[in-house]
Amino acid sequence: MARRCAISGKGAMVGNNVSHAKNRTKRRFLPNLRTVRVTLEDGTTQKIRISAKELRTLKKHS
Template sequence: MSRICDITGKRTRVGNNVSHANNKTKRKFYPNLHTKRFYIPEEDRWITLKVSSSAIRTINKNGISAVLKKARKEGKTF
């Protein structure tokens, strides 16, 4: 499974570890993802999404229906 947020599209970033001697080695920065179930009362069903912590806060603020509507408008499918 890929490490991509279903709502925000956040994905793994690439960067460097930098030592005290300024040696650089490649590393990855992973997004803070959680697999979470959400209930959609309009459709009377549960959906499971892999979402970042920032997406969870957005869902808590705006509601799952509004967030899914905006994501579908941007071309994401669930």
């Protein structure tokens, strides 16, 4: 399963680890994903993986 938010589409980003001597090696910045159970309009529930920021937004608007 891909590390991607089901709502916003956020995924992993690529950057560099930078040492004190300015040596650069590749690293990945992973999104803060959470698996939550959501209730749909027809009354059924479904598990989705969403980012923590989108979870806060959902709780704010519900």
